Amino acid sequence: MEVDVNRRNGRNRGRFHLRVGLKGQREAVQMSSGVTNGASDGPAAKRARLEDKESEQATVSPATMTKVEDFLLPFRLSPEKLREVSSKLRKDLIRGLGKHTHRRAPVKMLPTFVRDTPDGTENGDFLALDLGGTNFRVLHVRVEESLQKVLKMDAQVCAIPQEMMEGPGEELFDHIAACLAEFLESLELKDKVLPLGFTFSFPCEQKDIDKSILIRWTKGFACSGVEGHDVVQLLREAIKRRGDYDIGSVAMVNDTVGTMMNCAYQDQSCEIGLIIGTGTNACYMEEMRHVKRVEGDEGRMCINTEWGGFGDDGSLRDVQTEFDVEVDRSSINPGVHTFEKMISGMYLGEVARLVLIEMTKKNLLFGGEMSEALSTPDSFETRFISDIEEESTGLEHALQILTEDLGLPATPEDCELVRLVCNTLSTRSAQLCGAALAAVANRIRNNRGLNHFTTTVGVEGTVYTKHPHYSDRLEETVKALAPKCNINFIVTDDGSGKGAAMVTAVAQRLAIPSTLLEDSDGDNNEDEEEEEEEEEEED
Numbered sequence: 183m184e185v186d187v188n189r190r191n192g193r194n195r196g197r198f199h200l201r202v203g204l205k206g207q208r209e210a211v212q213m214s215s216g217v218t219n220g221a222s223d224g225p226a227a228k229r230a231r232l233e234d235k236e237s238e239q240a241t242v243s244p245a246t247m248t249k250v251e252d253f254l255l256p257f258r259l260s261p262e263k264l265r266e267v268s269s270k271l272r273k274d275l276i277r278g279l280g281k282h283t284h285r286r287a288p289v290k291m292l293p294t295f296v297r298d299t300p301d302g303t304e305n306g307d308f309l310a311l312d313l314g315g316t317n318f319r320v321l322h323v324r325v326e327e328s329l330q331k332v333l334k335m336d337a338q339v340c341a342i343p344q345e346m347m348e349g350p351g352e353e354l355f356d357h358i359a360a361c362l363a364e365f366l367e368s369l370e371l372k373d374k375v376l377p378l379g380f381t382f383s384f385p386c387e388q389k390d391i392d393k394s395i396l397i398r399w400t401k402g403f404a405c406s407g408v409e410g411h412d413v414v415q416l417l418r419e420a421i422k423r424r425g426d427y428d429i430g431s432v433a434m435v436n437d438t439v440g441t442m443m444n445c446a447y448q449d450q451s452c453e454i455g456l457i458i459g460t461g462t463n464a465c466y467m468e469e470m471r472h473v474k475r476v477e478g479d480e481g482r483m484c485i486n487t488e489w490g491g492f493g494d495d496g497s498l499r500d501v502q503t504e505f506d507v508e509v510d511r512s513s514i515n516p517g518v519h520t521f522e523k524m525i526s527g528m529y530l531g532e533v534a535r536l537v538l539i540e541m542t543k544k545n546l547l548f549g550g551e552m553s554e555a556l557s558t559p560d561s562f563e564t565r566f567i568s569d570i571e572e573e574s575t576g577l578e579h580a581l582q583i584l585t586e587d588l589g590l591p592a593t594p595e596d597c598e599l600v601r602l603v604c605n606t607l608s609t610r611s612a613q614l615c616g617a618a619l620a621a622v623a624n625r626i627r628n629n630r631g632l633n634h635f636t637t638t639v640g641v642e643g644t645v646y647t648k649h650p651h652y653s654d655r656l657e658e659t660v661k662a663l664a665p666k667c668n669i670n671f672i673v674t675d676d677g678s679g680k681g682a683a684m685v686t687a688v689a690q691r692l693a694i695p696s697t698l699l700e701d702s703d704g705d706n707n708e709d710e711e712e713e714e715e716e717e718e719e720e721d
């Protein structure tokens with residue numbers, strides 16, 4: 183099994199830099215890969231090195247720093263606020279699961295019909311489709327029981343043009359079917375009927391493993407005629423229109439679920455999947471007795487939380503800043519996926535851009551001079567944040583990005599302040615995600631009546647993997663808010679491809695029929711209220 187266990191631990195050893203603490207004070211932390219020698223590494227030597235470094239970097243005057251810190255204050259979340267966010271989500275998890283409360287719940291808690299993680303007996307050849315970002319992928323995956331490995335045999339990437347992301351759904355599905363045809367043709371697989379895992383990373387109401395109704399598009403997609411329809415049927419119809427090949431059984435997969443299953447093939451204690459990339463979301467194994475919307479009480483089922491929708495009922499208003507409100511207002515789907523818009527890669531750069539514009543207007547940056555590029559939406563890419571926060575090269579990157587990409591008259595002082603903005607936004611994102619993950623972990627621990635709970639989270643997404651400090655900040659928050667949970671993070675490789683094959687393989691192994699029950703309209707909340715009380719008592 184090719185799982186990347188690059189946990190980034192130990193990556194930042196030795197050198198000091200400055201960072202901004204929760205309350206906005208500058209604080210010293212040991213970071214990055216400078217040379218250290220044992221004898222000089224005591225506290226006094228550390229302090230001396232820190233002071234050296236501080237005087238090297240402290241080009242920003244204290245007066246300016248105070249103004250900037252005041253300006254950024256609304257983005258700083260106190261430990262109490264984070265605890266509040268975590269406990270609000272915890273209540274929303276219960277509402278999303280409830281038969282009577284689901285319909286109006288902002289966190290949808292969607293049953294996935296995945297009832298187990300892999301047990302090592304899975305085997306065979308699969309096709310996988312992966313749609314969830316700007317590219318679409320087709321893969322041929324082999325699960326080799328004898329080697330205990332998932333092998334990516336072949337893969338092809340097909341771009342999805344912007345117009346297609348917002349055009350008629352039929353065109354999108356025809357494009358998908360055409361890419362698959364080309365792929366099968368090139369591998370001479372067109373006359374084989376292989377089972378297919380379809381990673382479709384949008385909120386879907388699954389009626390069964392192969393019946394999945396799109397609730398709403400996210401992440402910039404807005405194709406007509408897909409919301410409210412079964413995506414498996416749309417895919418099958420597009421393949422039928424062509425008539426030159428066929429597919430076998432289909433398993434619908436959210437990317438979080440693929441990530442969890444891919445990770446669980448290597449580490450059986452993995453019961454949570456986490457994505458922090460273009461969008462954000464998590465799934466976990468829930469007790470069937472709490473999945474009130476699906477028949478049966480035995481065993482567990484993986485729940486796709488769709489936590490990106492947290493706050494859509496206004497519950498995060500006190501955490502949102504004016505910049506978050508503006509990013510939401512100018513997005514393709516205002517009012518939807520509030521939490522995601524404060525956290526994920528599709529939006530983080532845009533929040534930063536709006537902050538930089540406002541700081542420039544207030545004469546805190548670039549001598550008050552704007553550039554055309556900075557006034558252009560999405561010109562400050564989320565990857566710039568990771569680059570600018572890199573330990574040793576960050577300030578150089580900042581200068582290059584600000585002057586060359588954005589045409590701004592940036593001074594070294596501006597670069598430091600922009601780095602502070604990036605640090606503030608990425609820290610908030612990591613802390614919010616950490617608070618959400620703590621809610622999920624605490625829930626599993628309570629479900630199982632455990633005093634201590636150890637688990638593994640399979641994680642993917644460039645915001646998490648490419649940022650130099652994101653994972654540390656997230657882990658720190660989870661530790662503080664879920665102190666009785668011991669969580670191990672594994673960065674997995676290609677949950678949307680290999681994981682989709684794994685979901686398909688496990689579905690074939692289990693093949694238990696079950697039914698999604700009708701929701702009621704929310705007048706009778708007794709079960710959900712009972713569960714909330716139970717949880718509070720257990721805590």
Ligand code: BGC
Pocket residue numbers: 314382383384385400401436437438457459460461462463464488490522
């Ligand atoms: C989607 C989720 C997905 C997440 C990460 C969100 O926008 O609603 O289904 O898991 O992005 O890709």
